[in-house]
Amino acid sequence: MSVLIEVCIDSLESLPIAQRAGAGRIELCSSLATGGLTASAGYMKHAARIATVPVYGIIRPREGDFLYSSDDVDIMLEDIHTAKLAGLNGVVIGALGADGKIDEVAVKAMINAASGMGITFHRAIDHCSAPFEALEFLMAHGVERVLTSGLAKRADEGINTLKDMVKLTQGRLSIMPGAGVSPENAKRIIVETGATEIHLSGKTTRPSLMSYRNEKATMGSGESDFAITVTNPDTILHMVAALQ
Template sequence: MTIQLEVCIDNLESLHYAEQGGATRIELCSSLALGGLTPSAGFMQAAAKYATVPVYAMIRPRQGDFLFSSDDVEIMLADIYAAKQARLQGVVVGVLTPQSLVDSDILASLVKQAQGMGVTFHRAIDQCVEPIAALDAIIAAGCERILTSGLQANAYDGISMINRMHQYCGERLKIMAGAGVNSHNVREIIARTGINEVHLSGKTTRPSQMITVAKQAHMGSADIDDFEIPITGVENIAAVVAQLKL
């Protein structure tokens, strides 16, 4: 069984590392520390230029919940258009109602805008109060897969629900496990769920190459080191790939 390994990145440097490690698909984001937001149009274009594997752009206009206003939806539609213009292979979306159900109306408009591209419904499903009904809505909208941790904090703890989702959907919807997937648990997650797609960041950091460092002025939260660059770790991705080949 061929396993698809999707790696989420938020900078172009990491695109190269993810591919070197063995990624078979890229989820393109900004701000992974916030769970992933929409990448810039320039980032989309650069990813399309350099990637040798399919690239899906996250479409999430802000941090926080997945209850989006009409203004948010306007932005999301424009961002999907930008992803299509950049010739990316797909987009990643997730929209909920105030009652934590899939917002089928907004989802339908996003999928329509993405016509001709693949559509993944992201971990917003892990906040749904009726996950099986959510699967039905996502299938009906025309999405090709979901990314889920099985409604738990990480995919390993959500194995039973991921397996249940996979058994329920069959060939109608691909189930991709994400959150906390690594080389130590990936084989067990796949074996116990029956899925063939996993998602991870393989995140590590590298130091800044600045020679002169002015640390007294913070660009954001003082808790974040402005001179530590988050990147995808080639070794982390390669270690997962090695486990998948055993």
């Protein structure tokens, strides 16, 4: 059985690294440290231009929960339009109501906006109060796949739920395990769940090429602005080997 490896990235630098190492699809993000946010228009365009595998852009306007205001939804619809114009192959979407059930109105609007593109529903499913009901809705509306940890912190801890999801959706929608996936646990996850694709970042850091550094000032909550996050090709290569 062939297993597709999706790699999530948050820089253009990582895209060719992930492709060369064996990624079969790219999830294009900014800010992986916050779970992945929508990429800029320029980033989308350049990714589409250099990609040799399908690229799906996450549509997530902010970090935090998946309860979105009408303004948030308007932003996401505009971002889907931007992704389509940029030439991306698909989008990664999700929205919930305050009760934890899928926000059918918002998700339908995003699906309609993405007409002609592939659609993944992201890990909002793992915060959903009725995940199997949500899967039925997503299958009925032509969503290709769901990225999920099986409602657990890590996919290897959610194997039983992932297996039930695969059993329910087989032939109609792909369940893609993600979160805490590594070359060490990927084969077990695939074998025990029956999934045919898997998701990881495989990220590491590289040192900045700047010779001048003011370490006192930082732009965010990280320890240093001089450690640049990139895809680790060795992790992806080991994943490919582990799944063969």
